[in-house]
Amino acid sequence: MFSYICLSWNSGNDAQVAAARRFQDLLNAQPAWSSVFATSGQRVYAAGMRPGTHGIYGLPSGQGVVLGRLFRRSTGSDVDTCDVKLTDGEGQAITESDGVALIQRFWGHWVAVLPSWTGMCRVLRDPTGALPCYRMEAEGVSIAFTWLEDVLELLRLPSPAVSWDGVVAMLAMRQLTAHETALQGVSQVLPGELTTLTPGTSQSQALWSAADVARRPADLEPDEAVERLRDTTLNCVRAWASCYDKIVLRLSGGFDSAVVLGALHRPRPATGVVCLNYFSDGADCDERSYARLAASREGCLLIERQRNGNFCLEEVLHPARTPIPSSYLGRMGSDPMDLQEAQAHGASALFTGAGGDQLFQEVRNTWSAADYLQLRGLDRGFPAATLDAARLGRVSFWRALHLAFRNRFARHDPIDGTGQFAALVTRDTCDAAMHMASRFVNPNLMAAGDLPIGKLNHLRALICPFDHQNPYTPRRPLDSVTPLMSQPLLELCLSLPTYLLTRGGQGRALARKAFANQVPAEIAMRRSKGSTDDHATTVLLRNLPLVKAILLDGQLVRRGLVDKQRMESALAGRTSTHDAYIGEIHACVAMEAWLGSVQRSSQSTYR
Numbered sequence: 001m002f003s004y005i006c007l008s009w010n011s012g013n014d015a016q017v018a019a020a021r022r023f024q025d026l027l028n029a030q031p032a033w034s035s036v037f038a039t040s041g042q043r044v045y046a047a048g049m050r051p052g053t054h055g056i057y058g059l060p061s062g063q064g065v066v067l068g069r070l071f072r073r074s075t076g077s078d079v080d081t082c083d084v085k086l087t088d089g090e091g092q093a094i095t096e097s098d099g100v101a102l103i104q105r106f107w108g109h110w111v112a113v114l115p116s117w118t119g120m121c122r123v124l125r126d127p128t129g130a131l132p133c134y135r136m137e138a139e140g141v142s143i144a145f146t147w148l149e150d151v152l153e154l155l156r157l158p159s160p161a162v163s164w165d166g167v168v169a170m171l172a173m174r175q176l177t178a179h180e181t182a183l184q185g186v187s188q189v190l191p192g193e194l195t196t197l198t199p200g201t202s203q204s205q206a207l208w209s210a211a212d213v214a215r216r217p218a219d220l221e222p223d224e225a226v227e228r229l230r231d232t233t234l235n236c237v238r239a240w241a242s243c244y245d246k247i248v249l250r251l252s253g254g255f256d257s258a259v260v261l262g263a264l265h266r267p268r269p270a271t272g273v274v275c276l277n278y279f280s281d282g283a284d285c286d287e288r289s290y291a292r293l294a295a296s297r298e299g300c301l302l303i304e305r306q307r308n309g310n311f312c313l314e315e316v317l318h319p320a321r322t323p324i325p326s327s328y329l330g331r332m333g334s335d336p337m338d339l340q341e342a343q344a345h346g347a348s349a350l351f352t353g354a355g356g357d358q359l360f361q362e363v364r365n366t367w368s369a370a371d372y373l374q375l376r377g378l379d380r381g382f383p384a385a386t387l388d389a390a391r392l393g394r395v396s397f398w399r400a401l402h403l404a405f406r407n408r409f410a411r412h413d414p415i416d417g418t419g420q421f422a423a424l425v426t427r428d429t430c431d432a433a434m435h436m437a438s439r440f441v442n443p444n445l446m447a448a449g450d451l452p453i454g455k456l457n458h459l460r461a462l463i464c465p466f467d468h469q470n471p472y473t474p475r476r477p478l479d480s481v482t483p484l485m486s487q488p489l490l491e492l493c494l495s496l497p498t499y500l501l502t503r504g505g506q507g508r509a510l511a512r513k514a515f516a517n518q519v520p521a522e523i524a525m526r527r528s529k530g531s532t533d534d535h536a537t538t539v540l541l542r543n544l545p546l547v548k549a550i551l552l553d554g555q556l557v558r559r560g561l562v563d564k565q566r567m568e569s570a571l572a573g574r575t576s577t578h579d580a581y582i583g584e585i586h587a588c589v590a591m592e593a594w595l596g597s598v599q600r601s602s603q604s605t606y607r
Contacts, residue, residue: 002054006144008121008197011041019139037065068110107487121197129191129465142197169440172433177442181323211444218495230514236486237263246272246347253287256356262518280307282534308333320471325594358461360511361501366393367454368499370407391505454498
């Protein structure tokens with residue numbers, strides 16, 4: 001896995017110089033790590049570099065370095081899939097604009113180190129946040145990094161203490177999207193943000209904001225929007241595919257992974273794609289019939305693997321130490337099978353259609369009518385938009401009309417609904433999370449109350465990047481690629497009004513029309529959606545004694561963050577009861593496992 005560590009210190013401070021020298025000696029002793037940038041008071045190290053996928057882009061005259069993978073912006077139907085070689089002019093534009101030109105002219109997954117003219121070290125994270133960027137201080141040295149285990153093990157540092165405020169926020173909100181994390185002294189650089197690494201201080205500037213993109217709705221006719229969506233998606237998928245000779249694609253049988261498969265075979269068939277489908281017993285857990293349709297259409301090999309209903313949750317009790325806890329749902333036993341199939345077919349990347357639900361607007365609500373009313377007013381198109389919203393929300397036209405006016409003129413709170421799905425968390429925990437929201441919710445989202453209600457919730461669904469690495473398994477030599485979450489596609493969908501994305505009263509309506517000729521009709525028009533809930537319930541029931549031992553006497557119960565009586569009732573063994581709490585029970589197990597790893601005195605074995 002590609003990783004980096006950036007060190008920044010005051011070269012006039014003897015103690016910091018000594019600490020930085022010791023850290024450099026430790027990193028220089030690691031054969032897998034290389035020094036890729038050095039200037040006074042700054043060093044950048046990287047590991048897992050691979051030409052064409054994870055590279056180093058030096059800026060002229062030692063003015064900085066970009067780590068990761070860059071693509072040039074393309075305005076036409078042809079995409080430049082060659083690896084970027086920055087020209088002197090491009091490098092100069094990046095440094096003179098303090099990184100703005102990097103965001104405007106390129107995309108990909110990257111982090112840039114850009115020393116200022118005063119010598120101050122700064123890091124810039126790409127707008128998608130695909131490559132993590134955290135920061136901490138040790139012995140006066142500021143450190144920016146991808147993977148916390150690298151820093152703690154290689155630099156021989158103790159685990160940071162748990163931030164219980166962060167734990168409270170995570171339990172109620174399910175994600176932490178602001179600077180603060182669940183570890184004391186560890187913060188995250190937000191997507192599109194330029195942050196200083198000066199020891200003792202931190203100043204951040206948003207060079208790109210998803211909320212700002214959403215505030216500039218694209219004025220496109222429906223047919224033009226269809227064409228733009230199709231071309232942008234094809235370009236992004238093809239660009240990522242150009243980085244790899246062979247690819248394993250998780251083909252769920254749903255719309256989004258079918259779109260990725262169709263894009264991989266346009267404009268000409270791809271020969272290095274193998275499809276992998278996971279299935280399990282249950283009404284919505286077996287989508288093989290749809291996956292077979294998609295694979296057969298493109299002439300691809302489809303491998304079908306059954307999810308392990310006997311998965312033992314002991315396998316997730318020792319995760320890597322990460323600044324923010326992660327869920328293991330959707331990962332139970334799949335990583336080893338992913339790697340096994342990739343190695344068997346010589347593939348170095350795993351592609352998925354993750355993010356499509358959020359991006360293309362697979363929703364069931366009436367917000368699109370309120371958005372139309374706020375953006376376009378009572379024009380001749382409003383009745384049709386209201387009818388679409390009624391179909392989408394499965395209510396009457398008059399109910400949709402009433403809700404449109406109510407939601408149009410209501411004040412929208414970006415954190416409204418915090419804790420509404422946290423049935424096992426105590427009321428005090430939810431109240432505390434609401435009180436601390438400004439510390440743990442992305443500031444761009446907190447300031448987005450002026451957006452139409454549908455677009456605000458669209459933004460909320462896209463504000464948190466996907467995990468770069470699975471903390472529940474040893475690191476694997478397999479890149480995880482989510483091409484639908486590429487910056488050009490993210491910006492396009494954020495700028496498209498919700499009533500256009502769902503035009504006709506169907507979730508993903510615009511995307512369904514855009515890819516009608518790229519995916520089987522049965523998938524393009526499919527209304528049902530696959531689920532892994534039955535598998536999660538099966539695993540929980542078969543691990544019930546272990547789960548009870550973990551949760552009923554765990555730290556969350558002892559600290560009063562989770563209601564013990566409700567937890568006991570949820571774990572009583574009745575399947576119907578489990579169904580109501582299934583996700584939250586697994587989330588609590590994941591939190592207890594994370595707490596154990598962070599607080600464990602012995603160092604982790606993850607490398």
